[in-house]
Amino acid sequence: GDTVTVADLAQKLALKGGEVVKALFKMGVMATINQSIDHDTAVLVTEELGHKAVRASSDDAEDALLALVDNDQGEAQARPPVVTIMGHVDHGKTSLLDYIRRTKVANGEAGGITQHIGAYHVETPKGVISFLDTPGHAAFTSMRARGAKLTDVVVVVVAADDGVMPQTKEAIQHARAANAPIVVAINKIDKSSADPMRVKNELLSEQVVAEDFGGDVQMIEISAKTGQGIDDLLDAISLQAEVLELKAVSEGRAAGVVIESSLDKGRGPVATVLVQSGTLKKGDYLVCGVQYGRVRALFDETGAQPDQAGPSIPVQVLGLSGVPDAGDDFVVVEDERLAKEVAQQREVKRRESRLVASAGSRMEDIMAQL
Ligand code: GTP
Numbered sequence: 020g021d022t023v024t025v026a027d028l029a030q031k032l033a034l035k036g037g038e039v040v041k042a043l044f045k046m047g048v049m050a051t052i053n054q055s056i057d058h059d060t061a062v063l064v065t066e067e068l069g070h071k072a073v074r075a076s077s078d079d080a081e082d083a084l085l086a087l088v089d090n091d092q093g094e095a096q097a098r099p100p101v102v103t104i105m106g107h108v109d110h111g112k113t114s115l116l117d118y119i120r121r122t123k124v125a126n127g128e129a130g131g132i133t134q135h136i137g138a139y140h141v142e143t144p145k146g147v148i149s150f151l152d153t154p155g156h157a158a159f160t161s162m163r164a165r166g167a168k169l170t171d172v173v174v175v176v177v178a179a180d181d182g183v184m185p186q187t188k189e190a191i192q193h194a195r196a197a198n199a200p201i202v203v204a205i206n207k208i209d210k211s212s213a214d215p216m217r218v219k220n221e222l223l224s225e226q227v228v229a230e231d232f233g234g235d236v237q238m239i240e241i242s243a244k245t246g247q248g249i250d251d252l253l254d255a256i257s258l259q260a261e262v263l264e265l266k267a268v269s270e271g272r273a274a275g276v277v278i279e280s281s282l283d284k285g286r287g288p289v290a291t292v293l294v295q296s297g298t299l300k301k302g303d304y305l306v307c308g309v310q311y312g313r314v315r316a317l318f319d320e321t322g323a324q325p326d327q328a329g330p331s332i333p334v335q336v337l338g339l340s341g342v343p344d345a346g347d348d349f350v351v352v353e354d355e356r357l358a359k360e361v362a363q364q365r366e367v368k369r370r371e372s373r374l375v376a377s378a379g380s381r382m383e384d385i386m387a388q389l
């Protein structure tokens with residue numbers, strides 16, 4: 020990109036070179052008068068020195084974006100629940116999801132798309148349910164921070180032959196932090212060593228009280244191997260969702276969150292997003308964290324290419340300028356110019372906070388040496 024020497028920048032700002040060097044040092048950047056600094060660093064040090072380097076309109080981009088989002092209004096309608104599957108290692112979360120997919124996804128096999136998608140929606144007799152598979156998700160930490168926003172119901176899977184284990188407790192904590200109701204799936208009920216009563220007793224110690232113990236937590240005995248009880252589990256989830264009366268505006272510009280992202284050799288940046296409101300359409304312009312772009316294609320978990328995705332529906336988005344971070348928000352905007360402007364402005368802000376952070380740690384190093 021563009022670079023400028025410290026001396027040239029100082030001249031433009033009508034300052035002494037040494038003053039710019041000092042300001043750079045404060046930001047954690049070591050540079051002499053004759054050295055070049057990149058464009059973003061130049062912008063930041065200029066602001067640090069009390070000058071305005073970015074175009075005046077630039078600061079308005081985020082405001083314009085917020086105004087757009089705020090102005091979006093429409094009738095909220097019922098939306099599918101977003102369900103996160105959690106639990107201790109090897110208790111059968113993936114097996115459960117595999118079973119549900121195999122038996123409930125009409126189109127079955129993911130045609131040609133081998134890329135893992137950690138979120139998918141299934142059609143059940145009670146309606147659509149969207150599932151998030153927590154293990155292996157780099158996104159999980161960011162998702163936890165947004166827990167309540169993203170997850171409506173947490174299904175805690177507990178193996179009936181193993182009982183409550185450390186990650187079972189973690190899952191319960193997470194559900195509580197997210198303020199999301201729990202449905203317990205007592206799995207591996209087909210095993211001779213299965214002891215569902217022990218599981219319920221152990222959960223009681225965690226203040227997760229089964230209905231037959233006088234509490235209000237639905238606990239369903241299932242086998243991800245044989246499929247036993249899985250319809251009952253789906254019913255329990257639907258029942259829990261009905262109680263929540265989940266709603267979203269499905270008209271208008273889409274907004275949501277990135278669940279996971281990657282750089283695909285052939286397809287470029289790929290983001291799996293969860294649409295939370297509005298409808299995401301092919302051809303839409305969007306800002307996604309510090310990235311922007313135009314939706315070139317949408318993929319669902321079966322490899323199909325839907326033209327659009329509404330509230331609670333996870334979908335892969337192709338066409339972004341770069342790989343966004345898991346947990347980033349996305350929002351559809353009117354045109355590419357605004358999308359680009361907001362994204363770039365965010366990038367500058369992000370660098371700024373990184374520089375401040377690195378300057379901080381540098382100062383700590385210096386202090387430590389004194
Ligand atoms: P992590 O993702 O590593 O946390 O594990 P997980 O919870 O996804 O467990 P996974 O589905 O990989 O299952 C672990 C093992 O348990 C596998 O060998 C499964 O075949 C087995 N398993 C899962 N569900 C059942 C079940 O209902 N009955 C029996 N007998 N085995 C099961």
Ligand code: MG
Pocket residue numbers: 112113114154
């Ligand atoms: Mg798994």
